[in-house]
Amino acid sequence: MEIPQEFADAMxxxxxxxxxxxxxxxxxxxxxxxxxHYPMTNSEHSPFRYSMDSxxxxxxxRDIEDSGCDLAVIYHSHTHSPAYPSATDVRLATxxxxxxVLVSLMDKKAPDIRAYTIVDGQVTEDTVTIS
Numbered sequence: 001m002e003i004p005q006e007f008a009d010a011m012x013x014x015x016x017x018x019x020x021x022x023x024x025x026x027x028x029x030x031x032x033x034x035x036x037h038y039p040m041t042n043s044e045h046s047p048f049r050y051s052m053d054s055x056x057x058x059x060x061x062r063d064i065e066d067s068g069c070d071l072a073v074i075y076h077s078h079t080h081s082p083a084y085p086s087a088t089d090v091r092l093a094t095x096x097x098x099x100x101v102l103v104s105l106m107d108k109k110a111p112d113i114r115a116y117t118i119v120d121g122q123v124t125e126d127t128v129t130i131s
Contacts, residue, residue, distance in 0.1 A: 001099055001115045002129045003027070003073075007034050012111045014039045015077035015103045022077050024050040026057075027101075028064045029072035036069060042076075049088060050076045073115070075101040082106065083114040085123050093118035099126065 003011075007027055014023045021042055028036040038060040041053040064071055074095055078086075083104035085093070093100060096119045104112040115126045 001073075001101075001126045002034070002131055003101075003113070003115075004034055004131055007037055008113060008130045010037045010039070011075050011101070011103050011113065015079075015105055015111060016108065018042065018077065019105055019108075020047045020079050021045055022047060022050040022079060023103075024052050024074075024076040026052075026060055026064075026071060027073035027075065028067075028069040030067075030069045034072060036064070036067070038063075047079050071095065071098055073099045073101050075103065077103045077105055079105050083112045085116055085118060090118055090121055090123060096120075101128070 014025060024042050025040045026038040027034050040056045042050045043053045044051045083102035085100060085102065099115045100118055101113060101115045113128055115128045117124045117126065
């Protein structure tokens with residue numbers, strides 16, 4: 001999976017701004033390339049869980065469809081654990097066509113970004129290239 005530098009930077013910035021709570025958001029793609037960032041409010045306001053604000057999610061998804069894009073990435077941060085989906089993350093994964101990107105803030109000076117597909121409870125890591 002290729003993520004342009006500007007979007008990787010935006011996810012890290014969002015993660016650091018919401019720390020100590022987890023952040024969450026969406027990246028949209030067009031023709032296989034990431035083109036839009038939708039930072040969301042974590043309505044859980046928790047360092048251990050996230051839930052995208054339902055109104056923001058509705059508006060983002062509508063904008064994605066109206067602009068002819070695809071929902072490509074659902075991202076969130078892990079503030080004190082590795083960038084690997086938790087059991088809760090796997091259980092709540094409902095977009096099999098999307099990548100789940102995690103930003104770990106275990107080392108705040110060098111956040112770790114990793115991407116996964118989660119289909120029927122199976123987690124598969126994909127290589128992330130920041131371009």
